[in-house]
Amino acid sequence: MALDVQTRQTDGGIIVLAATGRLDVAGAPALKDAVSEAAKNGSSRVVIDMEGISFVDSTGLGSVISALKQIRGSQGDLRLAAPNQQVRVVLELTTLDRVFPYYATVEEALTGF
Amino acid sequence: MGSKQPFEFRARFIELDEGLEVLHTSVERLRQAMGRTVDDRPLMLFETALGEIGSNVLTHGRPPGTEMPVDYVLRFEGGVVEASLTDSGAPVHEHLKREMPAHESERGRGLAMARSLLDELGYRRDGDVNRWRLVKRL
DSSP: OOOEEEEEEOTTSOEEEEEEEEESTTTHHHHHHHHHHHHHTTOOEEEEEEEEEEEEOHHHHHHHHHHHHHHHHTTOEEEEEOOOHHHHHHHHHTTGGGTSOEESSHHHHHTTO | OOTTSOEEEEEEEOSHHHHHHHHHHHHHHHHHHHTOOTTOHHHHHHHHHHHHHHHHHHHHSSOTTOOOOEEEEEEEETTEEEEEEEEOSOOOGGGTTOOOOOTTOSSOOHHHHHHHHSSEEEEEEETTEEEEEEEEEO
C-alpha cells in the first residue's frame, strides 16, 4: 500500500500534509517528497495529519525526523496530529515523543501554531 | 477460533512492497482468527517488530543482482506467536546489539525496537542464509 500525501494550506498559511497508508520503508519517500516541496515553497509551519496512517516503522519515523530537521533548518516548526495507537507506541518506545509534540486532532495542532 | 487453536500462515516473496503487504496481511488474518481488534496491544507490538525485521530482510536480504526469495512462516499456538524469516543476504551479526540511536538520527532504530517489543528475537547464520525468529506471548 503506497503512502498517499495530500497537501493543503490553511488561511493562516500553515501547510497540512494529510498522509494515508503505511508510513514505512516503502511509504517514507512520499512524505519526504511532500515535505521537500513544502519547504521549497517557503512554508515554515507544517502539520502532518496522521489520522490516515495505519502503521509506522523506523524508516517512516526517520522521514519525520528528516522533515523536522529540514523545517527547523529554515526557522520553521513541525507538529504531528492525530497519530493512532501504534504510531504513539512507536514514538514513546523511541522516546521521540519528547521531540515531537503530537496533538489529538489537526484543529488542536493548528491552534496557536 | 479461540486463542487456543493453532494458526499457521506460509509465504514466499521477493519484492519489497509485496513482502510488506504479505506480512501485514498475515497478522490481520491472525487477528481475525483470534477475534482480536486492531487496537489489541500485544499483537500490535508484535506486528511492529515484524515490520522492522521484515523491512530489513526485504531491503538487505538478498545478494546484489539476485532475486532470491524470502521464506516466511507465522504460527500461533499455546498463546505464543512466532514468525520466522529466512533470507539470503550477508550475515548481520555486527548489527544485532545496536542500541537505540540519538533523537536526531534518521536510521538505525529497527533492531533495537524489535528487541524491546518481543519476548525473544533470535538470529542465526545457517550456511548461506540468515534465519530470524520472532516470538511473543499474546
